[in-house]
Each structure stands twice: as structure tokens, then as C-alpha cells.
Amino acid sequence: MRNRKQEETLQFFTGFVFSLVLTSSTFTTGQIRLAGRVSTRCSGRVEVFYSHSWGTVCDDEWDITDANVVCRQLDCGPAISVVGSALFGQGVGKIWLDDVRCSGNENSLTSCGHNGYEKHNCRHDEDAGVVCSADFPKPSISTGSAKVTWGQQARITCSVSATTFSETFILQKTSGSFRLTQSSVSSSATFNIPKVTLDHDGEFKCQYEKMISSQTFTSPFSNSVRLRVNLPKPSISTGSAEVTWGQQVSITCSIAASPLSGTFILRKTSGSFRVTRSSDSSSATFNIPKVTLDHDGEFKCQYEKMMSSQTFTSPFSNSVRLRVSLERPIISLTSPDGGLVWGPGGAEVTKGYGLSFTCSINPRYPQGDFSLIFSDSNITETRPAVNNSASFNFPAAEFEHQGNYSCVYEVTMATQRFSSDEAEPISLIIKSSSLLLVSSVSSGILLLVLLVSLAVCLRCRRKLCSKQPIPSDQNQSLYSARDAL
16 A cells, blocks of 8 residues: 555656656746736736746836836737736745846846846735736727717727727727726627717727726727717798798798707808808797898708807708799879770770870889780880889770780899789770761761652652653553563
8 A cells, every 4th residue: 555655656756857847848047928817928927937947026126117028028019017016916936036127128037137036025925917018909999980960879889809808998089078988798899879969079089998906907099080970951941932022031940959059040042142140949030021132042051059169060951942023013094185984894995095004113123124915915015114113105096905904014133034923904995986976977867868858759759750641652652562561
């Protein structure tokens, strides 16, 4: 039994020696490694190989310059943190180095100044460690859309090369106090902003944090991504799309957003018309008390908002068409010779008498032309307005002048011609002259008397002739003629 136990002990000792020999043949003096709990290739407790064994480094005089030499020697990039007090756990065995003093240019830690191997006044609860940047690569940042409209959702994703630790991603705006955090067990995190506002306009960066042995380590910031927040497209409406010159019209601009203190702008798509109105709500109404022909055309509106000395401007709304018309002119009829009578069928003018149509318009209208329209023919006569009226004279009324008359007022502005509706028409009836009628009646009576007289004379003559005797020879001739018949 004892021999068997001795055999087992011998086997263990042989294996230990073999392992020691193997270890000694694998590592070289001055080689370093990072060890301890939750350690990685580039984060952990610093250990140095010397005299065939691994030993730790004391944290006395341990600083970022020393850590940079360690990280560079391990090809782990620059150091981002220097740790002490056995953050990665206490080592076992020797404490090889103390009071390490690197200049930063050394190729290995053992080339730095120190007190000599195993010359220290430390315990393992003072073991030094490093965190190198290779374990905290610079994260990347992306957004689903670099442009987003006020009130819509925005998504920003932060990601990093896969690691073995759970991380907390941090998204923050480069200006202002905006900051969001999100824990992730993967290598990325997506931040959702459900309803963006103008406060979200700007540049964003992200980084991530790791907890190592109850201490927080932070990665460098990512590059920045620009999020542009646009105001929504406003809407435009008008109480009436058609309005008469001189009347009032109202145009309302509104924006689909929570009430904001901003400025609405109403513009005509052509010309220089531009009106602004501040509003504490989501709409503004523009009143034009007396429209003129200059207001005829298309209107659009937009919205402006000042925030942090920056002006945000919405896109233009759709356009609304405002049509400005002239009111109907007034038409009147006179007869200088007194041949006008107003009857139930309209104006009655005696043939041969002079007549005059006058067209007039409100004096507030600009200079234009009147056109007299004869509905029973294609005749139209145009004359310029003088003192907002024009007269159309007919020296002698004829039957072909009979019909309906109206007039239209036209104004030309900026190569555009505006026409009013036709005036209420006047029906003109041409009647015969009374003198002509009397003459015709007299002539008729005289002719009748002559005809009657002629008839009486013929009758009397016939009777006179029938009372005279006829000679015998004449009678004989008559009988012969009768017999011949």
C-alpha cells in the first residue's frame, strides 16, 4: 500500500517537473501576459516571466506611461486605463517588479527602470493591471435616415466588434444635454426616438462602457452622425377661392405639430407679395381687407422657428389659387331726342331717333376698357373708360338695332387681362314714328274714298246706259250676232 502511494507521489512529481520544464521552454525572460478574473488578451493583471516562473508587478509608481509600454508590447494598442489594488484579482507566487518607471519609448516592460527583480515592499493586494484600447475599439454609428420630419421616429444604431462582455451603449448629442443609455448583451444597440423635435437636430456620437471588477471603463467616442430635423409641410386654405375686387379675403396657414411659437409666412408665387405673422399656436390667418387685381394668383405658405440661434424653415405648402374678379358694370340708355319710352318689354325707341348706351364702373377700379355687346349679332364695340364710364351713341335708331345690349369692363395688368361679368342686359325695341303712321292712315283713307267714288261712278253710268233705246239696225245686228253665236 505504501509502495503504491509512493508511486503516485513520484508520478505527480514527475508530471510537475515535466510541466515546469515545458513551461520554461515555452516562455522567455521578460515576456509579459495579462491574467486574472474577467481578463482578456488585452486587459488584466500584469505578470512578468522571470527565472522560470510568472510573477506580478506592484502598483507603486504605476502610471499610464507604464501601461502604454505593456499594451504596445502585447500589440493591444494604446492603454486607456491603468489599474492597481489587484482589480483583476490577486496573483500568486512572486512579485517580480516594484516602482516601475518607464519613459514610454521602451519595447518591453522589463526594459523600464525598476528596483530589481523581487525587490519590493508590496503584497499581492497591490498587483498592477492595465486595460488596453484593443478591448475597447472605437464604436461605429449609423442612422436609418439622416433627415427626419418633426414628430416622426428616428433610429440611431451604435455597434462595436463582438466582445465577451455585456456592455452599456451611450448615445449623446455633441451639444446640449441629450444623453441616452441602453444595456446590450450583443455588440450593438439601437436607440429609438419616437417623436423627434427640433431639439434633436444636430450631431450625435456614441460610446460604450464595460464593468470590470466593479470598475467602469469607457470606450472612445464614435465618429459623429448628423441628424437633420425638418419642420412638416404646412397646409393652406382660403375661405373663398373667388373674390370680387375690393372685398376681404382670408387665407389660413397651419402646421401639423404641437403648438410652437414661430412665424408663418404667406407668399405669392409670382411678384413680391410677402406677409409674416407670429403665432403661438399651430396656425395663423392672414386677412387681406381689400383685394385688388395684384392679389390674383397662387399663394403658398411656410413656417419658421428660431431655436438656439438657429432658424428652421419648413418646406412650402401646396398652392391655393385666388381668383380676383371685377364687379359687374352698370349699363344705361338715354335718347337725346326724347324718343325713349320704358315699356314692360324693355326700352322702346322710335325709329329715327338718336340713342346712347352708357357703361360705368365703380370709381375705385383702375383704368380699363368698356365693350358694348349686342346679343343679336356678333357686333362688339370697345371704348376706353373716361372717368370710369364710356358712352356708345347711335344717331338714328333703325330696326336692325333692336335686341339685347350689355357691357363688359376689362383691365390689363402685367400682361394679364381681367374681365368682368356682363352687365344686366337692356332689351331695346324700335318702334315706328307716329307721323309716319298718321301719313299712312291718311293715304289709306284717301285711297279708299277714291275707290268708293270710282265704284259709284261706274254704277251710275251703267244705270244711265241701260235706259237709252237701241236702233233697229243695231238690234238686227245684235240678233245676228246672237244667232251666229
